[in-house]
Amino acid sequence: MATVTPPASSPAPSDPRDPLGLAADAPLLDGWLRFDDQVRAGTVTPFTIPGHKQRTHLVGDVVRGDVPLFAGVDTMKQAGGLLAEAERRAAVLWGVDWCRISVGGATHGNQAVALALGRPGQEVVVSRTLHRSLLLGMVLAGLRPVWVRPAMDAATGLPAAVPVDAVRAALAAHPGACAVVLGDPSYVGTVGDVAGHAAVAHAAGVPLVVDAAWAAHFGFSPATPRHALADGADAVVTSAHKTLPAWSQAAFVLARTTRAGGLLDPDRLERGFEATHTTSPAGAVLASADASRALLERHGAGLVERLVALVRGARDRLAAVPGLAVLDDRPDDHPDGPLRVDPAKLVVLLAGTGAHGHAVEADLLAAGITLEMADRDVLVPMVTLSDDATTVGRLVDALVEAVGRRRGAPRTVTPSPAWTVAPATATDPRTAFFARHETVPADAAVGRVSAELVAPYPPGVPVLAPGETVTAPALDALRATLADGGRIAYAADPTLATLQVVERSADTPTISG
Numbered sequence: 001m002a003t004v005t006p007p008a009s010s011p012a013p014s015d016p017r018d019p020l021g022l023a024a025d026a027p028l029l030d031g032w033l034r035f036d037d038q039v040r041a042g043t044v045t046p047f048t049i050p051g052h053k054q055r056t057h058l059v060g061d062v063v064r065g066d067v068p069l070f071a072g073v074d075t076m077k078q079a080g081g082l083l084a085e086a087e088r089r090a091a092v093l094w095g096v097d098w099c100r101i102s103v104g105g106a107t108h109g110n111q112a113v114a115l116a117l118g119r120p121g122q123e124v125v126v127s128r129t130l131h132r133s134l135l136l137g138m139v140l141a142g143l144r145p146v147w148v149r150p151a152m153d154a155a156t157g158l159p160a161a162v163p164v165d166a167v168r169a170a171l172a173a174h175p176g177a178c179a180v181v182l183g184d185p186s187y188v189g190t191v192g193d194v195a196g197h198a199a200v201a202h203a204a205g206v207p208l209v210v211d212a213a214w215a216a217h218f219g220f221s222p223a224t225p226r227h228a229l230a231d232g233a234d235a236v237v238t239s240a241h242k243t244l245p246a247w248s249q250a251a252f253v254l255a256r257t258t259r260a261g262g263l264l265d266p267d268r269l270e271r272g273f274e275a276t277h278t279t280s281p282a283g284a285v286l287a288s289a290d291a292s293r294a295l296l297e298r299h300g301a302g303l304v305e306r307l308v309a310l311v312r313g314a315r316d317r318l319a320a321v322p323g324l325a326v327l328d329d330r331p332d333d334h335p336d337g338p339l340r341v342d343p344a345k346l347v348v349l350l351a352g353t354g355a356h357g358h359a360v361e362a363d364l365l366a367a368g369i370t371l372e373m374a375d376r377d378v379l380v381p382m383v384t385l386s387d388d389a390t391t392v393g394r395l396v397d398a399l400v401e402a403v404g405r406r407r408g409a410p411r412t413v414t415p416s417p418a419w420t421v422a423p424a425t426a427t428d429p430r431t432a433f434f435a436r437h438e439t440v441p442a443d444a445a446v447g448r449v450s451a452e453l454v455a456p457y458p459p460g461v462p463v464l465a466p467g468e469t470v471t472a473p474a475l476d477a478l479r480a481t482l483a484d485g486g487r488i489a490y491a492a493d494p495t496l497a498t499l500q501v502v503e504r505s506a507d508t509p510t511i512s513g
Helices: 027-041 082-094 103-112 132-141 163-172 192-201 266-275 283-319 357-366 389-405 430-435 472-483
Strands: 098-102 123-127 146-149 180-183 208-211 235-239 251-255 377-378 437-441 498-502
Touching: 027 082, 027 235, 082 098, 082 163, 082 251, 082 283, 098 103, 098 266, 103 235, 103 266, 103 389, 123 132, 132 146, 132 430, 132 437, 146 163, 163 180, 163 192, 180 389, 180 430, 192 208, 192 357, 192 472, 251 266, 251 283, 283 389, 357 389
Parallel strands: 123 146, 123 180, 180 208, 208 235
Antiparallel strands: 098 251, 235 251, 437 498
16 A cells, blocks of 8 residues: 655654654544553553453454454543544634534534534534535434535536525525535535625624535645635535545544634534534544644645545546546636636546446446445546555556446446436425334335335435425436446345335324424
8 A cells, every 4th residue: 555755844754654644633542552552561451431441362463453443442431632642623714713523434523513503493504515424414403405406517417516596595504504514625525605604604693514524735835725614614524434444434523613703602513513423432533634634734735635636637638538527617608617726636427438437437337446425427437635646646547447448438427316306305305204204115105105215326415305295306316326337325125125104194293483
């Protein structure tokens, strides 16, 4: 596996567990290293969880490195204050006054913020293309979504930005809404006008929350857009494990609260975070997030610039292949219209080659290369700070070879139903989630209210959600995805032979405002 070379300004590493010497600036990483030293030396005999006791004699190396926060990275009573200090440093880095580090990913972060936004029964303006975690956060909080949808880019079949005017209109039509929640950048890297959305939300007296799960690298180099907090967002949820070198499930939840002139209550944020967080946080996950924060602080500019250069090189090579295209910025005067795209996101468009994305993915898997997403027309290989010219070159070589092998007649782009199906709201998500339900043949579900969430995965964006009427177009689109080789996620029956719908009953529970 390729490694990252320490920048020339860094001292020679003395510990292979911390090759860039980040522990001096990362208190949780320092605590993890100290406990690991004790384990290696045999000077600690834990009588706390986890049950493996840092010993590998029963289940092997799968538990190596798993250190708890409590009675591991720090004492059981948190005497060192390491987590609080790490979160303080992250808040300072992102320029806000509140931060929590999650071991439950952006999923937990979205649900924690949802609990801090309003009261049961209130409306919230929400981008429809957000991850399912936010919708289920609304179930927990009892919020009612007012959907706003991104503009669709006709040339690529992918979602562009949510128009600022769409949010302005939604707030005008729903003056009781308690917040605006948007995803930016989108799953495919398209970037919107966060500053414009912040201005519109603040003019209405409500906070702007941005799910920036894919944008932890934003704002640390002029090569990328500014991060959403710098553009006026009141809160951001971002994954540390997507583009940064953190353990899976590491995420930051960051906010500008009423203490600093913002619109979010820090006490509600704190309660929302704790209500949905584990009481046994993994110290290694926390330490890796802290190390990633220190990495950005010390070396972010250079590493992000290198990442952008790697993606630029890959885009240029792939765009030179006949029929192959990549998602890229377009100027205002472009015939297909303007488009802003994360310069570190690599999205490959196959329709012009006639190659089927699932077949190309199969070839790449046979070559030992995994992708973040593949459907018929679109491939998304994630390039991160941990990549280098060797890994990206291998990806591009294999992609070019697989596309050449799988070529066919060029075809018209068919957008994923995740981006195109219009929701038909019948009731709020919480009411439907807690209502009595029944399982019926899928065709018989048309016209009924869905009790479950159904989405193609990736990207995990709902096509059907609790409280929405099952429509024939939605069902047809899901079936087409399944027939084409895609995966249907979260449904009780992923074959789509049946669906779970709300019982026809007069005593369906309702939310009290």
